[in-house]
Each structure stands twice: as structure tokens, then as C-alpha cells.
Amino acid sequence: MLSKGFAGNFIISDVGAMNSILTIPGRKVAVIVAHPDDETLWCGGLILMHPGHHWYIISLCRKSDPDRAPKFHKVLEKLNATGAMGDLDDSPEQFPLEEKEVKKVILELLPSQNFDLVITHDPSGEYTRHKRHEETGSAVIQLWNKNEIRLTELWTFAYEDGGKMYFSKAIESASIFQPLPEKIWEMKFKFITEIYGFEPGGFEAETTPKTEAFWRFKKPEEALKWLKRSQS
Structure with missing residues (x-):
């Protein structure tokens, strides 16, 4: 596991984020994602650079997938994290799910x-487009707003692909914008290609961000406004 010397190397886009919640060791952090590999793609570097926290990672889909499920648990071991999986529908058709169903699985x-911090998908997603990402982010914000989960801060992934014009990249204006040390990115890339088994030239490998970014919310009403804006 990496030394704690990597921790705290944030490039901050807003002054309010300078005292990052992750600078205090021993935080309880939940990462809530739609699929096994999302935890690595969108915040794997963050997790690797902050090994002094209690990371709990849940994937809402693919528990019954004989290929992806064991790979997810192997990645959790590498990240020194614990976690669990759900089995929400993840068919290629992307039929919309009932919000109450997504919330139920999360809980x-x-x-x-x-939790001190929850990190999840942005309700607008990370690329154009995947309903499960959007539904996950929306459900987490709704749960926080209704006090069904209690947390100090919420971070949502901050990436965009220009409407499929290019691979997803970190949004420079996000609250937290973190270029990754080369060794950290290489570990992420190995998780994607060597553990999850995606081809080096494929979408997942080419997408693997070298910079990670997050929108930061301290109050549930702020996140709810963000959600409504993304849905308008």
C-alpha cells in the first residue's frame, strides 16, 4: 500500500475546499457507484492517495456477474477497502429504474x-450517457435531502465528454481538481487492464482519467439544487 506521503496533494478550484475533509485521518467514507470499475475510473487515485481512511465501496449492479463480481472484490483488496454489491438491472437497453428501487438497494x-463523506456519480453522469450513473447520483442526493443517510460532505464526480466528442476528462472548474502522480495513475490503469481485464486500447482504458475532479457539497439543499439544475 502507498505511503501517506501522497495524501493531500490537492489542486483546489475554490477556497472553501482548501481544508479537505480527507486531511483528517480515520474518516468514514462511502463510495457509491453503479458498476464495478466506476470506483477505479472516477476516484481510484483519491482512494490510493488517502489510505488512512475507512473506505466502504458499493456497486449497485453486477453482483451475479461471474466475471465482474470477483474482480470488484479483488480491486477492493488492492484499495484496502471493504464493500458490497447489488444486482440492479444493467441490461444494454438501460430501461429506467424506479427511484425508490435504487434508494432501497443503496440503503x-x-x-x-x-458517514463523514460520501462520493458518488454526478446526476448528469460522467459521459454521454449512462442512466445508471445518473440514477445513482440522483438517489444519493435525495437520500441525503430526506436525512435517510447522514453525512458531513457529499462529493460527486466532475467529468464531461463534450457530448461524445472525446473521452471523459476532469472539469477544471470543479471544486476539487486533482492531477494524479504518475505512479498512482499507473496503478489505476493496471486495475482496469490487469484486474478488470479491459483491453489497453478499449473505451475503459482510454477513459481512465489522469486527473480526478469532484463537485463538493456541504449542505443537502445545495446538492438538491444541483440535481434540479441537471434535470432541467
């Missing part, structure tokens, strides 16, 4: 409703 998978 069932979380070991507690209290």
Missing part, C-alpha cells in the same frame, strides 16, 4: 447511514 448495501 441495504450501506453498513451504516452515517
Whole structure:
């Protein structure tokens, strides 16, 4: 596991984020993603650079996938994290899911409703487009707003692909904008290609960001406004 010397090397886009919640060791952090590999793609570097926290990672889909499920748990070991998986529909058709169904699975998978930080998908997604990403981000914000999960801060992934014009990249104006040390990115890339088994020239490998970014919310009403803006 990496030394703690990597921690705290944030490039901050807003002054309010300078005292990052992750500078204090021993935080309880939940990462809530739609698929096994999302945890690595969108915040794997963050997790690797902050090994002194209690990371709990849940994937809402693919629990019954005999290929992806064991790979997810192997990545959790590499990240020194624990976690769980759900089995929401993840068919190529991307039929919309009921919000209450997504919320139910999140609450069932979380070991507690209290966290210092929750990190999840942005309700606008990370690329054009995947309904499960959007539904996950929306459900987490709604749960926080209704006090069904309690947290100090919420971070949502901050990436865009220009409407499929290019591979997803970190949004420079995001609250937290973090270029990754080369060794950290190489570890992420190995998780994607050597553990998850995606081809080096394929979408997932080419997408693997060298910079990670997050929108930061301290109040549920702020996140709710963000959600409504993304849905308008």
C-alpha cells in the first residue's frame, strides 16, 4: 500500500475546499457507484492517495456477474477497502429504474447511514450517457435531502465528454481538481487492464482519467439544487 506521503496533494478550484475533509485521518467514507470499475475510473487515485481512511465501496449492479463480481472484490483488496454489491438491472437497453428501487438497494448495501463523506456519480453522469450513473447520483442526493443517510460532505464526480466528442476528462472548474502522480495513475490503469481485464486500447482504458475532479457539497439543499439544475 502507498505511503501517506501522497495524501493531500490537492489542486483546489475554490477556497472553501482548501481544508479537505480527507486531511483528517480515520474518516468514514462511502463510495457509491453503479458498476464495478466506476470506483477505479472516477476516484481510484483519491482512494490510493488517502489510505488512512475507512473506505466502504458499493456497486449497485453486477453482483451475479461471474466475471465482474470477483474482480470488484479483488480491486477492493488492492484499495484496502471493504464493500458490497447489488444486482440492479444493467441490461444494454438501460430501461429506467424506479427511484425508490435504487434508494432501497443503496440503503441495504450501506453498513451504516452515517458517514463523514460520501462520493458518488454526478446526476448528469460522467459521459454521454449512462442512466445508471445518473440514477445513482440522483438517489444519493435525495437520500441525503430526506436525512435517510447522514453525512458531513457529499462529493460527486466532475467529468464531461463534450457530448461524445472525446473521452471523459476532469472539469477544471470543479471544486476539487486533482492531477494524479504518475505512479498512482499507473496503478489505476493496471486495475482496469490487469484486474478488470479491459483491453489497453478499449473505451475503459482510454477513459481512465489522469486527473480526478469532484463537485463538493456541504449542505443537502445545495446538492438538491444541483440535481434540479441537471434535470432541467
